[in-house]
Amino acid sequence: MKWGIMATGSIAQKFASTVNRMTDEGEILQAVASRTKESAENFARQHRIPEVFDSYKAMAESDSVDVIYIATPNNMHYENVKMCLLAGKHVLCEKPFTTSAAQAQELYALAEEKGLFLMEGFWIRFLPVLQKMQELIKEGKLGEIRYIRSEYGFVAKGDRKVRKFNPQLGGGALLDIGIYNLGFLNMIMGKNPDSFTSDVHMTDVGTDDFSVIHLHYSQENGQGAEAVATTAIGLDIQRKAAVIGTKGSIYLDDFQKAETMTVSLSDGEEYEIEIPFEINGFEYQIREVSNCIRAGRTHSGIYTPQMSLQTLSLIDDIRASWNMKFPFEK
Incomplete structure (x- = not known):
């Protein structure tokens, strides 16, 4: 499975190092995208990644990538996942999947409509x-x-x-x-x-x-x-x-x-x-994503959209009880 990584922070570093230790299972780090070319190039050198993009959209539209791991800030997850799905890419998005259950529901429905795999990266579920x-x-x-x-x-x-x-x-x-x-x-x-x-x-x-x-x-x-x-x-x-x-x-x-x-x-x-752990714990969710994509599934049976939505809905309710809203929320 050819992976593209969106963003270059610490969690992306851990993910990249894990994929690089799973090459015998057919996992390939193909591309990385960052908002700055310098950051993407440094990340690519460190993890031996052949393709570098200074635009998330350009990587999403690249024919050389099968699945994209999204590790951008929380507020960007919704737009990044949607962009990748509309570009025809399978997606694993770091938790929290979105900042609301409503956003998540829309994205899971879009993935189903497009016949693409989509999962929240709640990696401990697979330990x-x-x-x-x-x-x-x-x-x-x-x-x-x-x-x-x-x-x-x-x-x-x-x-x-x-x-x-x-x-x-x-x-x-x-x-x-x-x-x-x-x-x-x-x-x-x-x-x-x-x-x-x-x-x-x-x-x-x-x-x-x-x-x-x-x-x-x-x-x-x-x-x-x-x-x-x-x-x-x-x-x-x-x-x-x-x-x-x-x-x-x-x-x-x-x-x-x-x-x-x-x-x-x-x-x-x-x-x-x-x-x-065989590596560091991330390997189990990576393996699940690849197995599901190869089997033509749009979601995991171990960590389903419903499970993801339940937790996000609970977080919505808790935040509401705290009167805690983000500036970008209506």
Whole structure:
């Protein structure tokens, strides 16, 4: 599969280095595009990429590229994805897919209409350890889920800090990393909560830097499940998660880069499952994209448009409860 990469930031660097280690699977880094030719050329030299574009549109319209990975700022995702689809390209777009569920719905419908593959790059959904976690939950190993906890926070400094909170770019902790917490909950519950409450701290520029979200899920047996998602940019919070059920629990020391988990059952049995990454964790979503395109599919069966839309819709609702709107939103 011949890949084009749109943008040259840190996440694009990680993606490019991963693709370059998958050449034996037929993955090829064919092109890179940036808003400046110098940036694209430097990126191309570093990752041995043959084609360089100083225009996103030019790469989207190039016949030499099969699929495009979009790693531009959040506020540009919608227009970039749409441009690539209209140019006839398959797309993997970095999370958050868009800044609203309505935008995402439109893009998924367009991909279906065009017969093109489209997926949000929510890469943790494909990690083998988290796939195993879902399998154990589905098998009933934990019984009925009663409580989930997910936490993620880091400290950003300098230009990175400014960029992370910039409302013009669709910034804030919720869309940047809170989506990992909420997407993790969706992996387990398979739906949005019936209700939520939250405490949030807003920055001087009008975006969030810290939140604790309490979510309630009703269940068929009448007894619901509770979840707590803690997100921060400015506090160093370990990426721990726990899933507690009536028959057992799963604990993850790093749910966002999960290679291990501890399973603790109520009968006293406790064991650890370890599945190390083959490369760095990105390889699993890349492999899924290529397999789906080769099979003629327009979306993944592991991370479907519906799953993506559920999380984006929840984020919409949370932002609305905070009265948090971006300048580019009507």
